[in-house]
Amino acid sequence: GAQPVxxxxxxxxxxxxxxxAHPFQPDAPGDIRGPCPGLNTLASHGYINRSGVVTPGExxxxxxxxxxxxxDLATFxxxxxxxxxxxxxxxxxxxxxxxxxxxxxxxxPAIIGGLNTHGAFEGDASTTRDDFAxxxxxxxxxxxxxxxxxxxxxxxxxxxxxxxxxxxxxxNRILDSIARNPNFTFxxxxxxxxxxETTFPLAFFVTNQTSDTSLTLGLDVARSFFQTHKFPDNFYxxxxxxxxxxxxxxVVEVFEPFPVLPGNxxxxxxxxxxxxxxxxxxxxxxxxxxxxxxxxxxLYPDPxxxxxxxxxxxxxNFYSGLGDPTCEQVFPFGQ
Ligand code: HEM
Ligand code: MG
Numbered sequence: 001g002a003q004p005v006x007x008x009x010x011x012x013x014x015x016x017x018x019x020x021a022h023p024f025q026p027d028a029p030g031d032i033r034g035p036c037p038g039l040n041t042l043a044s045h046g047y048i049n050r051s052g053v054v055t056p057g058e059x060x061x062x063x064x065x066x067x068x069x070x071x072d073l074a075t076f077x078x079x080x081x082x083x084x085x086x087x088x089x090x091x092x093x094x095x096x097x098x099x100x101x102x103x104x105x106x107x108x109p110a111i112i113g114g115l116n117t118h119g120a121f122e123g124d125a126s127t128t129r130d131d132f133a134x135x136x137x138x139x140x141x142x143x144x145x146x147x148x149x150x151x152x153x154x155x156x157x158x159x160x161x162x163x164x165x166x167x168x169x170x171x172n173r174i175l176d177s178i179a180r181n182p183n184f185t186f187x188x189x190x191x192x193x194x195x196x197e198t199t200f201p202l203a204f205f206v207t208n209q210t211s212d213t214s215l216t217l218g219l220d221v222a223r224s225f226f227q228t229h230k231f232p233d234n235f236y237x238x239x240x241x242x243x244x245x246x247x248x249x250x251v252v253e254v255f256e257p258f259p260v261l262p263g264n265x266x267x268x269x270x271x272x273x274x275x276x277x278x279x280x281x282x283x284x285x286x287x288x289x290x291x292x293x294x295x296x297x298x299l300y301p302d303p304x305x306x307x308x309x310x311x312x313x314x315x316x317n318f319y320s321g322l323g324d325p326t327c328e329q330v331f332p333f334g335q
Contacts, residue, residue: 001088001089001091001306001309001310001313002088002091002309002310002311002313002314002317003055003056003057003091003313004313004317005056005057005060005075005079005317005320005321006057006060006061007071008064008071008241009061009064009065009071009241012064012068012239012240012241013239013240014068014208014236014237014238014239014240015236015237016234016235016236017045017047017065017066017067017231017235017236017237018045018231018232018233018234018235021046022045022046022047022231023045023046024044024045024230024231025044025045025046025050026044027044027050028050030051031043031050031051031052032051032052032053032094032095032096032097032099032101032114033052033095033096033138033229034052034094034095034096034097034114034115034116034138035096035115035116035122035126035129035137035138036095036115037128037225037226037229038063038067038200038204038225039059039063039095039115040052040095040229041066041225041229041230041231042059042062042063042066042067043095043229044229044230045066045230045231047062047065047066048062048095051101052094052095052096053092053093053094053095053099053101053102054092054093054095055091055092055093056078056079056082056086056091056093056314056317057091059074059078060074060075060078063078064241065237066237067204067237067238068204068237068238068239068240068241068242069204069241069242069243070241070242070243070244070246070247071241071243072243072244072321072322072323073242073243073244073247073321074243074321075317075318075320075321076244076285076318076321076322077193077196077321078321079314079315079317079318079321080121080189080288080289080292080318080321081093081115081120081121082314082318083292083293083295083296083311083314083315083318084111084117084120084121084292084295084296084299085111085112085113085114085115085117085120085121086102086112086314087102087103087105087106087112088106088300088307088310088311088314089103089104089106089306089307089310090102090103090104091310093114093115094113094114094115094116095114095115096114096115096116096138097113097114097116097138098111098112098113098114098116098117099114102114106300106303106307109298109299109301110299110300111299115138116137116138118132118137119132119185120295121189121190121193121292122137122138122190123185123186123189123190123193123194124177124181124183124184124185124186124190124194125170125173125174125176125177125184125186125194126144126173126194126197127144127148127169127170127173127197127198127201127226128140128141128144128145128148128226128227129141129144130144131177131180131181131183131184132183133181133182133183133184134180134181140226140227144173145222145223145226145227147169147172148161148166148169148222149219149222151165151166151168151169151172152165152217152219154168155168156216157216158216159219160216160217160218160219161201161202161216161217161218161219161222162202162213162216162217163199163202163213163250163253163254164257166198166199166201166202166254167198167253167254167255167257167258168257168258169198170194170195170198170254170258171257171258171260173194174186174194174258174260177265178265178268178269178271179268179269180268181265181268182265182267182268183265184264184265184271185264185265186260186262186263186264186271187262187263187264187274187277188262188277188278188279188284188287188288188291189288189291189292191262191277191279191284192251192279192280192284192285192288195251195254195255195280196247196251198251198254199213199247199250199251199254200247201217201222201225202216202217202250203238203242203246203247203250204237204238204242205217205221205222205225206221206238207221207232207234207235207236208236208238208239209238209239210238210239211239211240213250220232244285244321244322244323251280252280255280261273261274261277261279262274262277262279263277283325283326283327285322285325286322286325286326286327289318289319289322289325289327290327290330292318293315293318293330293332296311296315296332296333297332297333300333303333308333308334309333309334311333312331312333312334312335315330315331315332315333316329
């Protein structure tokens with residue numbers, strides 16, 4: 001069943017993480033990979049189970065160990081996904097496609113579909129993966145990577161990716177979805193994760209990154225993570241953890257040059273803003289917590305006592321990732 005969140009790691013200094021204990025192994029038959037290059041890489045190096053079927057606690061410890069992601073951000077993102085994509089009774093989740101390896105399913109409308117599940121946590125306008133309506137929402141797409149590379153060449157720092165050039169690609173991905181995807185949906189939580197995923201390569205994929213993001217990302221290193229799911233040789237995790245507050249500041253830098261508000265397409269080319277969605281203005285993380293809590297209620301309308309208790313624990317774990325929020329905790333499955 002559900003477990004408490006593992007604690008923060010103690011030592012957050014930079015260190016070699018592509019070490020002898022964590023060799024790269026290409027996927028074996030049956031191993032699952034998905035839309036997240038960070039988690040795929042951790043699986044390919046054994047920081048989480050190489051099968052790609054993992055517990056939320058494993059993910060939270062591994063993203064701290066391997067990348068120095070802050071405990072609050074790790075907990076918030078992991079449980080934001082787990083409550084809608086994972087199996088509450090077995091405490092297992094697929095980092096990609098739906099699989100029987102996560103154990104017996106709860107009855108529909110529960111999905112328990114893993115991170116590939118479109119519209120639960122995964123969403124549109126991804127960095128190097130297609131929109132669900134237009135192609136694969138989890139496989140690496142060379143055309144999109146070439147567009148990311150072109151943004152770095154045209155607007156980055158000496159042919160490397162930096163925040164301003166990553167912001168250009170973020171905006172281009174949104175414009176592309178508006179232009180081509182009749183189902184384009186860009187509301188919280190996906191709205192927030194879209195901006196966050198744009199900052200992650202600069203925060204986490206740069207070897208020995210310093211306290212801020214003063215270093216930039218080479219395109220070969222970017223490809224190693226996005227496509228091969230492999231740490232580059234001699235990869236050191238960033239120095240110092242990087243959590244909700246730090247990523248929040250970077251997200252603002254990505255948003256400000258091209259401020260698109262949350263919304264969705266009503267027909268190709270017709271993007272309509274959702275005035276209810278706070279996006280990045282106000283406490284968007286609280287809104288994301290409420291949205292995911294409500295979606296969980298919709299997926300589990302009539303839970304058994306055992307399921308009810310597990311979901312209650314996992315929603316409490318999710319809330320704990322908010323740190324010291326201004327929003328109230330909700331208890332739709334009891335306390
Ligand atoms: C994308 C899950 C941590 C880097 C995604 C996506 C999911 C996901 C579901 C797909 C979203 C979309 O594009 O539609 C998670 C979970 C994490 C986590 C549950 C647990 C903490 C990380 C970490 C990194 C990372 C630590 C970096 C080291 C990225 C990047 C993308 C992404 C760069 C964009 C992928 C692309 O479209 O090219 N993540 N992630 N994630 N994630 Fe993660
Ligand atoms: Mg996506």
